[in-house]
Amino acid sequence: MLLDQHARLSVAPMMDWTDRHCRYLHRLLSRNTLLYTEMVTSPALVRGGALHLLDHDVSEHPVALQLGGSDPVELAKAAKLGADAGYDEINLNVGCPSDRVQSGFFGAVLMERPALVAECVAEMRAAVNVDVTVKCRIGVDDQDPEEVLPEFLAQVIATGCTRVQIHARKAWLKGLSPKENRDIPPLDYPLVQRMKQYFPNLHISINGGITSLDQAVALLDSGLDGVMIGRAAYHQAGDILSTADRRIYGQGEDTTGEEAVRAMLPYIEAHLSAGGRLNQITRHMMGLFTGRPGARIWRRILSENASKPGAGPELVLEALASIETLAAAQEAL
Numbered sequence: 398m399l400l401d402q403h404a405r406l407s408v409a410p411m412m413d414w415t416d417r418h419c420r421y422l423h424r425l426l427s428r429n430t431l432l433y434t435e436m437v438t439s440p441a442l443v444r445g446g447a448l449h450l451l452d453h454d455v456s457e458h459p460v461a462l463q464l465g466g467s468d469p470v471e472l473a474k475a476a477k478l479g480a481d482a483g484y485d486e487i488n489l490n491v492g493c494p495s496d497r498v499q500s501g502f503f504g505a506v507l508m509e510r511p512a513l514v515a516e517c518v519a520e521m522r523a524a525v526n527v528d529v530t531v532k533c534r535i536g537v538d539d540q541d542p543e544e545v546l547p548e549f550l551a552q553v554i555a556t557g558c559t560r561v562q563i564h565a566r567k568a569w570l571k572g573l574s575p576k577e578n579r580d581i582p583p584l585d586y587p588l589v590q591r592m593k594q595y596f597p598n599l600h601i602s603i604n605g606g607i608t609s610l611d612q613a614v615a616l617l618d619s620g621l622d623g624v625m626i627g628r629a630a631y632h633q634a635g636d637i638l639s640t641a642d643r644r645i646y647g648q649g650e651d652t653t654g655e656e657a658v659r660a661m662l663p664y665i666e667a668h669l670s671a672g673g674r675l676n677q678i679t680r681h682m683m684g685l686f687t688g689r690p691g692a693r694i695w696r697r698i699l700s701e702n703a704s705k706p707g708a709g710p711e712l713v714l715e716a717l718a719s720i721e722t723l724a725a726a727q728e729a730l
Contacts, residue, residue: 400431400485400528401600401622403459404560406613406645407431408638409604409627410463410488410532419631419681420457421664425657426638429646432460436490438503439466439475451482454664461486463532465493467503467513469520480525487521489514491533494568494578505568508537508549515552522557532562532604532625535588537570542588547595560600562625565589579605579628586616593620610637610644617645632684654685658717662710669709676703679713691723 408415408423410433420432434453441447442464453460462479464487466472476487491514493504507514514531521529531553536542546563553561566582573581584606593601602623603616613624630637635654642649665678679699686692698716702708 400459401560402646403429403431404600404602404623405617406641407461407562407602407623407625408433408630409562409625410434410436410461410490411627411631412436412493414631414681416681417453417457418668418678420460421454422657422661422678422681423630423634423638424457425660426634426652427641428649430638430641431486432457433488434460434462434484436463436465436493437475437479439464439468439471442475442478443471448478448482451479451484453483455483458483459485461488461530463488463490464521465490465503467507467510467517469513469517472517473520473524476521476529477524480527484527486528486530487525488530488532488562489517489521491531492564492568494534494537494570494573494575505534505537506570508534508540508545508568511545511549511552514549515556518553518558519556528560529558530560530562531558532564534564534566534568535585537568540567542567542585546588546592550592550596550599554596554599559598560602560622562602562604562623563589563592565603565605590619590621593622608633610640614644631681633687635685635687635689654689655717655721657685658682658713662713665710665713674704675708675712679703682713686720689720689724690727691720694719694723 408430412435415433415435423432437450462484464472464475479487490504491507518529536545565584565586568578589603600622602625603621604625607613607624607626608629616624626637639652643651668678683696686695695716702712
């Protein structure tokens, strides 16, 4: 399947959340959804030599590496490191509004410098043979999105970039926290849909405020090429990703939360054998049964015990048994 097709649905890059353990779980739930790493800064890779940040399991593919930076030469070197590590796509972050990102002169602040973004993308594309994409906002601060977004996209397209992901909100660089920037600026889906009309050959994925596959299907039906889901895909992974292959890609069967848990056990055992801790993995599994009987017990058993010394797969099986017992009781009614 071409990457454009996989990008019909993707899980947004989220700091502290979409690490390799999270992505391994998400891949068990959906074979086709495009997955993204947490943002990795180009200085960390190129100057800091933190190549461990590129670690991932072969089963995660298709998987994209998101980079943060603003130096075209350094980003090209980081993109080459990512491509050499096996990533299917290199994505440039032009959307994160955090103070830390602004101080590094990358993220959403780059919406004000489309020519620099275009230079970065051009250098990255010249360095690698995989897709280079851009994740952006519709604008920042007092910018008029109707004016700045088309110009921004036109400059990105001129580099040969063929795919973008647009978070359908402005970012306020002053006055709002990163959390507030995810909720307070109003969503403008129609603007993103108009961008598809202006640039029909550009693959556009929409991001922001999407909480269900029903919404995703409706947005795809409206003419957009892809939908990127963030927090909902993380907190309700069982709801969203387990049915994605059938509903979004028209193939395969649904994967149950129970099946995903059992499939995680060998991975958990390998992680523990390598010196890892159980809670490093189970913290990403809390939302597998959201909305189902026993979900609270599942979360409680894992949250209270997974960080304890010696905690292992048997704890996960104990928590799973609570779900299966309640399910069997319901069926017997």
